[in-house]
Structures are given as structure tokens and as C-alpha cells.
Amino acid sequence: MSAAGSSGTGDAADVRRSAGAKAATWLAFAASPTFAVMALLSAGEGGEAAAMLCGAAHGPPSGGMPLMYVLMSAFHAGPWLKRIGMRRQTSGLLCKN
Numbered sequence: 461m462s463a464a465g466s467s468g469t470g471d472a473a474d475v476r477r478s479a480g481a482k483a484a485t486w487l488a489f490a491a492s493p494t495f496a497v498m499a500l501l502s503a504g505e506g507g508e509a510a511a512m513l514c515g516a517a518h519g520p521p522s523g524g525m526p527l528m529y530v531l532m533s534a535f536h537a538g539p540w541l542k543r544i545g546m547r548r549q550t551s552g553l554l555c556k557n
Contacts, residue, residue, distance in 0.1 A: 489543075491536035499529030 503526035 485539075488536070488539040492533045492540055495529045495533035495536060499526045499533060502526045502529060
């Protein structure tokens with residue numbers, strides 16, 4: 461029996477790390493579309509309802525929230541851009557000089 465197998469902690473730690481890594485990957489992919497949807501909702505009629513619920517009815521209804529959500533969506537687009545780039549490389553769509 462190996463040292464890791466005899467203690468019983470090596471396999472469980474590997475499973476926890478791989479589960480955590482998978483969750484982090486999916487969360488990274490979920491951020492950009494979530495912020496994009498929030499930008500659309502805050503720019504439309506939903507922005508006024510949210511402002512009334514939050515007690516911010518004294519100022520402009522949407523303020524700079526749609527712009528902030530668009531920027532957050534752009535800042536979190538990295539995983540999507542990386543995935544698109546990898547897919548283009550593997551399919552041979554990139555020009556090679």
C-alpha cells in the first residue's frame with residue numbers, strides 16, 4: 461500500500477480539489493453572461509422597479525448601473541475569449557504565415 465493510500469487523505473483531497481476547480485471554471489464562464497443580462501435588465505423597465513425597491517428613487521432611475529454591468533461583463537469575458545481562441549486553433553482557422 462502506498463503512503464497516500466494508507467492514510468486515506470490523498471484521494472479525498474484530490475477529489476475536493478478537482479471539484480473545486482470545476483466549480484471555479486463554471487463560475488468564471490457564468491460571470492460575463494450574468495453581467496450582460498443584468499445590464500439589459502437595469503437599462504430597461506426593471507431598473508426603475510429595482511430603484512424603488514432599494515430606496516434610490518430620489519436620483520435617476522438607472523444611473524450608471526447599465527454601464528457598470530457592461531464593463532463588468534467585458535472584464536469577465538476572458539474565459540470565453542480564451543475558449544474561442546483555443547477552438548479556432550484546433551480547427552485550423554487561424555492564418556499561419
